[in-house]
Amino acid sequence: MMPLAAAEHFAGPPDWTWYILFYFFLAGLAGGSYVIATLLRHWGDRADEPAARLGYLVAFPLILVCPILLALDLGKPVPFWHMLVNTTTGAEGVNFKVRSPMSVGSWALLVFTLFAAVSFFEVLVRDRVISLPFADRAVRLLDGTVGMLWNVVGAALGLFIAGYTGVLLAVSNQPVWSDTWTLGGLFLASGLSGSAAFLGLLVRYRSDAQASAGVLTLSERLFALLELALIVVFAVTLVPARTFDDAFGFPWILLWLVVLAGLVPGLGGLVTRRLAVTPEGVTSQGTVAAQSALASVAVPTLILIGVLALRAAVIFSAQ
Amino acid sequence: MAEITPGKAYGFFTDTSVCIGCKACEVACKEWNQLPGNQPVFGDGYDNTGSLDSQNWRHVQLIDNVPDETLGAGQGKAWLMMSDVCKHCKQASCMEVCPTGAIIRTEFDTVFIQPSVCNGCRDCISACPYNVIGFDEHTNVAQKCTLCYDRLQGGMEPACAKACPTDSIQFGPLDELRQQADKRLAALHSQGVAQAQLYGHDDSVYGGLNAFFLLMDKPEAYKLPNAENAVLPSRNNPGGYLTGVVTAVLGVLGGLIALRRRRPPAEATPPESEGGEG
8 A cells, every 4th residue: 555655745835935925924923922922911020010011912913914924825805704604505694614724724714813902002001002992991801810811811712813823834735734743833932932022122212121031932942842852853753754855855954954053042052041130130120121232132133034944945845 | 318307316327438528518518518628639649638527517437448568369458438426425525615605405315506606615626526516617617517407497408418429428317327236237248358347336436426437447447436435525514523522622721821931940939029029
């Protein structure tokens, strides 16, 4: 019997290119930022609240760009809402297909955007950027358990948004994508890593959030380790399907080198300093501003480029 | 041709042993369905349409199966010719992933993409294991063979079957076509054509194909996945989501560890504070 491998892939490429690449990238950052913000707010110190607010502030604008990119990628952008509503004569109604990650993802994107929007405006009200009596009353509803529940459900959706894009690729008959079950986890780990780096970059510009720089640095190291492990498993799963060369051959190997370069700061930190406080004190309050531009701007930027390169390598190599 | 009745399953039986590669099916399909077609591509063979896509709903594969060395009389191999088409699978990969519900099964048990519902996401293209579906640049939706849905509604057989001069493409009720295929296979085997085999006539491939074939070589030679490799996209749902869940748990755990480990115990109560209070 011929093994499932032999890679009898006769499927044609869907030509998902730049819009989809940047959608995957931004969805990872939006979902990851919301997750990290929730961890900081509910499991961190009181000093972590400004960084948590930063996370909620960026998650909503990032996720808002996503449906625009998705609609632009459609052949017919105007009926983008057909993802949610079936217009077939005689079968009109809500579209929700559990077996189709694109269908499930469309709903998840909609609901997560709602959660991100509420958390975004909550922060604006709490920070007094918006000052309206009814807004204050509305935000008070999110105090205590209700607010925590809202954030936790939003974070669960954020985790889904950051990772389902990988499952969407796998649920196909494309070479590389359909030969592995790792892409959902890989995109999620990469999204978390990128989000920690992104927020680490932003805290440099918000002095009251710098207390959380350490936790962002440490979490980025752990997310990078998780991402590396999943890259290894991803590569291993392609071997029996004989599509390893498709994903890692030239020119894609160049993108994978960029991916690895993006992992170096996190993994390097993990190897040299593990989870300890760094000698420079980046994990203690008020030291971010004193860091060199290389450490606080170039390193997070490199990590983000690595996150983008990972998605580019996976998306383009299979097509 | 008997009356075409809604509610009955119809399909194609394509007998590649009598295909002569004339492409009358391709022409008839384009004529009836008003497909503008792509620019012809002339390579080193006789195939100038390349593959099935949004403009080629029928495509004649011309496969050079002739060995370079001369063989003895009666032992030579011929060109393989096959008029390829959408298989209208019982378990259709395209239907499984389509998020809009644009891909439906018609009253004739065929698979049809509704242009008015499709929004051109192209998920079906990545799912189709036969590379049948293409993105139509003119209409901006995914398109493929409709098994001449409009002709069936008008009681007419599909244009390609009507035009085929050798009856390589036969149209009819599925149960009748299967009986014809069995007889034809038995006849070929009795003539010593041992390599002849049916593809998609039973449920071993995607639950059965409404457009099935009599092949003169193994399926892979015609770019058709064999029964072991005929798998649905949804097979990766459980593994994909499970990996996502495990990663999510580990990711959250990583975040919590980072929150606990960021400061050494000594830093929790700064010395200067203690001094001030004292």
